[in-house]
Amino acid sequence: MTHRLVVRTALLLLIGGLTRVTAAQAPPAAPSPASRPPAVLTDEAARRAGDNYQRYCALCHGRDREGHVNDHAPSLRSKSLLESEFPVLGEAIGYGRQGTPMGGYLDEVGGPMTRQEIGDMLRWLRKTAAVEAIDMGNHSLDRTIGDATRGAAVYAQQCATCHGTKGEGGTGTALGNAAMLALTPDRFLRHAIVNGRQGTPMPAFGGVLSKTQIDDVTAFLRSRSTGSAAGKRTLRTPPALADAVINATGRAPEFGELKEGRYLSAAALDRELKAKRRMVLLDTRVTSMWQMAHIEGAVPIPYYSRDVTLAALPRDGTWIVAYCECPRAAADSVVKRLREDGGFKNTAVLYEGIQGWVSLGYPVVAGDATKPAATPAKP
Incomplete structure (x- = not known):
C-alpha cells in the first residue's frame, strides 16, 4: 500500500x-x-x-x-x-x-x-x-x-x-x-x-x-525496487483509555499459567478474545504503527507514555495485556511499570508480539481510516 x-x-x-x-x-x-x-x-x-x-x-x-x-x-x-x-x-x-x-x-x-x-x-x-x-x-x-x-x-x-x-x-x-x-x-x-x-x-x-x-x-x-511513493494518509483518532475495556460485560479471561509469570501465547489470547472475555489490550508501539495495523480493540499506549497510562486504566482487577513488535521489549517495559509503579497485578505480555501474531494467521485491523480492515486467514 x-x-x-x-x-x-x-x-x-x-x-x-x-x-x-x-x-x-x-x-x-x-x-x-x-x-x-x-x-x-x-x-x-x-x-x-x-x-x-x-x-x-x-x-x-x-x-x-x-x-x-x-x-x-x-x-x-x-x-x-x-x-x-x-x-x-x-x-x-x-x-x-x-x-x-x-x-x-x-x-x-x-x-x-x-x-x-x-x-x-x-x-x-x-x-x-x-x-x-x-x-x-x-x-x-x-x-x-x-x-x-x-x-x-x-x-x-x-x-x-x-x-x-x-x-x-x-x-x-x-x-x-x-x-x-x-x-x-x-x-x-x-x-x-x-x-x-x-x-x-x-x-x-x-x-x-x-x-x-x-x-x-x-x-x-x-x-527489487518498485518505485512506490508515499500517499497522503487520513489518521484515525485512537480510542480513549476510558473506552479501553473490551467486552465490558464478559467474564474474566482464563489464560492459565503465564510463562515466566508474564508471557501469554498468541493462541491463548486469540482463544479468550473469541470467547468475548473482558480485558484491556495495550499496543505499546509508537502510535504510527497502531495506525498501520493493530489487534482489534487495542488502545495505543506507546512505551514512552508515563503517568497518564497508570491513571486512566481500570483498577478493578481487569486483565491488561500489552504487546509490541520487538517482539517483547516495549511491552515488557510497560508491564513492568504497571506492576511496580501502579500496583497492577493482572497483567501480561503477548509473547510472540504482533508480528508473530500476524505470522501465525491471527487477525489485525487497519488504523488508517481510509482503508478497510485487513484480516489474515487463520490456517
Missing part, C-alpha cells in the same frame, strides 16, 4: 553512507522529514535531542547508541552512517520501515516528534559521535551499471547468511524492502558494501569483492 511507504532507520544504519544531494539535483517534491537538519545545533536543542533519544530510541539502540539491545537494532555510532547527509535517514526516523519493529516517529503519521526535533536528533547523533559530514560527489542519483543476475549469485554467497536469502534480515538488517530501495541512491548502497559499518558485524567488502561484483550486487538490489 502506497500510504505505508516506510524506511527503517535500522537499514540505513547498516548501509551507512548517505549521499549529499545538491539543490540542482534534487527532484521537485515536498520536503522530507528532517532531510536538512538546522545549520546550528544549539546547546538547548542538543539537550532536548539527547533526551528524545533516551526516551524513544535507547530501548532498542542502547543508551549509549551501541546497538543490538533489542531486535537487532543497529548501532548509532557508525562513522560510515553519520558522516553522510542523504535525507533517507530522516525519512527512516520520520516514517519508520515497513515490516519491521521500526515505526514512524514523525507527528504527521502519529508519532511524537516534529520535523525540527528529528533534524536536531540527526545533528546530535553526528555531534555526539564527533563525525563530520562528507561530500560524496555530484552524481549521487546515477544508476550503477551492473548485472543483476550475477549480483544475485554474489548476494547468495556473501550476503544471505546475515541478511536472509530473500532479504528478510537476521543478524543483518532486512534488505528486501522495495519501497526503501526506491528512495535510496546507488552510491548509498555501494558505500555501505565497500566500507561496511564500523563496530558491527557488517564488514567492508571493498577488499573482498571486485568493483564489478559490487556493481552487480548493487544492480541486484536495485532490481
Whole structure:
C-alpha cells in the first residue's frame, strides 16, 4: 500500500553512507522529514535531542547508541552512517520501515516528534559521535551499471547468511524492502558494501569483492525496487483509555499459567478474545504503527507514555495485556511499570508480539481510516 511507504532507520544504519544531494539535483517534491537538519545545533536543542533519544530510541539502540539491545537494532555510532547527509535517514526516523519493529516517529503519521526535533536528533547523533559530514560527489542519483543476475549469485554467497536469502534480515538488517530501495541512491548502497559499518558485524567488502561484483550486487538490489511513493494518509483518532475495556460485560479471561509469570501465547489470547472475555489490550508501539495495523480493540499506549497510562486504566482487577513488535521489549517495559509503579497485578505480555501474531494467521485491523480492515486467514 502506497500510504505505508516506510524506511527503517535500522537499514540505513547498516548501509551507512548517505549521499549529499545538491539543490540542482534534487527532484521537485515536498520536503522530507528532517532531510536538512538546522545549520546550528544549539546547546538547548542538543539537550532536548539527547533526551528524545533516551526516551524513544535507547530501548532498542542502547543508551549509549551501541546497538543490538533489542531486535537487532543497529548501532548509532557508525562513522560510515553519520558522516553522510542523504535525507533517507530522516525519512527512516520520520516514517519508520515497513515490516519491521521500526515505526514512524514523525507527528504527521502519529508519532511524537516534529520535523525540527528529528533534524536536531540527526545533528546530535553526528555531534555526539564527533563525525563530520562528507561530500560524496555530484552524481549521487546515477544508476550503477551492473548485472543483476550475477549480483544475485554474489548476494547468495556473501550476503544471505546475515541478511536472509530473500532479504528478510537476521543478524543483518532486512534488505528486501522495495519501497526503501526506491528512495535510496546507488552510491548509498555501494558505500555501505565497500566500507561496511564500523563496530558491527557488517564488514567492508571493498577488499573482498571486485568493483564489478559490487556493481552487480548493487544492480541486484536495485532490481527489487518498485518505485512506490508515499500517499497522503487520513489518521484515525485512537480510542480513549476510558473506552479501553473490551467486552465490558464478559467474564474474566482464563489464560492459565503465564510463562515466566508474564508471557501469554498468541493462541491463548486469540482463544479468550473469541470467547468475548473482558480485558484491556495495550499496543505499546509508537502510535504510527497502531495506525498501520493493530489487534482489534487495542488502545495505543506507546512505551514512552508515563503517568497518564497508570491513571486512566481500570483498577478493578481487569486483565491488561500489552504487546509490541520487538517482539517483547516495549511491552515488557510497560508491564513492568504497571506492576511496580501502579500496583497492577493482572497483567501480561503477548509473547510472540504482533508480528508473530500476524505470522501465525491471527487477525489485525487497519488504523488508517481510509482503508478497510485487513484480516489474515487463520490456517
